[in-house]
Amino acid sequence: MTSDAVRIGVAGLGRAFMLMLPTFRADTRVRLVACAAPRAESRDAFEAEFGGTGYSDVEAMAADPEVEAIYVATPHQMHAEHVEAAARHGKHILVDKPLAVTLDDADRMVNAAEDAGVHLIVGPSHSFDAPVLQARAVIDSGALGAVRMVQAFNYTDFLYRPRRPEELRTEEGGGVLFSQGVHQIDIVRLLCGGLGRSVSAMTGAWDPTRPTEGAYSALMDFHGGAFATLTYSGYAHFDSDIWMNNVAELGGDKSPEVYGRARRALEGLDAEAEARLKTTRTYGAGDAPPTARHHEHFGPVIVLCDRGDLRLTPDGVEVFGDFARHFEETPLSTVPRETVIDALVAAVRHNKPPAQTGRWGRASLEVCHAILHSAETGVAAELTRQCGIYKEEMTP
Ligand SMILES: NC(=O)c1ccc[n+]([C@@H]2O[C@H](COP(=O)([O-])OP(=O)(O)OC[C@H]3O[C@@H](n4cnc5c(N)ncnc54)[C@H](O)[C@@H]3O)[C@@H](O)[C@H]2O)c1
Structure with a gap:
């Protein structure tokens, strides 16, 4: 542990925390000093592993002078309350995605952080994946000219992973x-570049036993001229990891034996039993995912630029120029999700926020709502709350 390690309090010791656990265990630039969780067995497990103080209430943890920054990993709809509590006590914040559910909550959170003069970072998110950052660096180098078109798609079993009931209700x-x-x-x-202009979309909610959107397809355009298609299905039939070198979302090798496993695990469970199943993947009950041999990813992404194209892979970025192609490997760190801690440390210790600020998270949330709105009304939704990659680049 470095002596100036950022001292973190964790709000919520569920699945999201489990996925960050290998990072917190391995990265000496951060130290977990407190947690807030309603379940005593999670708090006990935390204190046994990390020491520090377990609280049953986020506000009390936020008041602890030992805590410098709070990682908010509670359910979406609680993010606003917990971010506001952190800001009230002058703590920097890493809030798991999405920033919030409603844009009103997002406004409250952005204002609370800015008024308190604390950093608000939305992450982890797959935009922190090293190959995504490498693709951005290739674009920034100017070698390929302007970005013209992006295609992103992902087919997963998301809708059939065990859920709390509200995770199947769109309005929540x-x-x-x-x-x-x-x-x-x-x-x-x-x-x-961040500054979306408008979105047209369609969504699918095709399984009446899980009555929420399980799929969408969207066409989005940007100030500057680029446009993108975004397609997602969580209906657990075709799995696009086959086009990611058979590497799963978290960077592990995908075994063909997992086919159908998500649906099978839910067979015969009512909502209560399903929510209970979810808690078996939580801190103090299950363990963190095994060490991965590749980067995390979020499905195939192709970027077309003026003088070449990029394909993101779980190991780096394939660059297709006019006359030659090459592969830019992104070496795997011993610390998973190291880029998220890079961002936290840069913000807290050096006052340099990443792209993924509260305003950035609000802009991405605006696009989620715009997709739903466009699908419902059949017309394109204009975007008015976008922000660029750098803080000062606000929507004109
Ligand atoms: N980035 C990722 O890879 C990733 C993965 C999963 C979830 N998430 C995000 O993390 C958030 C949590 O999702 P999850 O799947 O971990 O849910 P979860 O239900 O597994 O965990 C939420 C935890 O919050 C706790 N909690 C509830 N009320 C609380 C309160 N008032 N104070 C403190 N703790 C409280 C619950 O006991 C539970 O342990 C969501 O916003 C989700 O989008 C991110």
């Missing part, structure tokens, strides 16, 4: 848009 942040679409939107916005 359920469905694929808020939990999954927001990753894809973040990636596409990062590659296209």
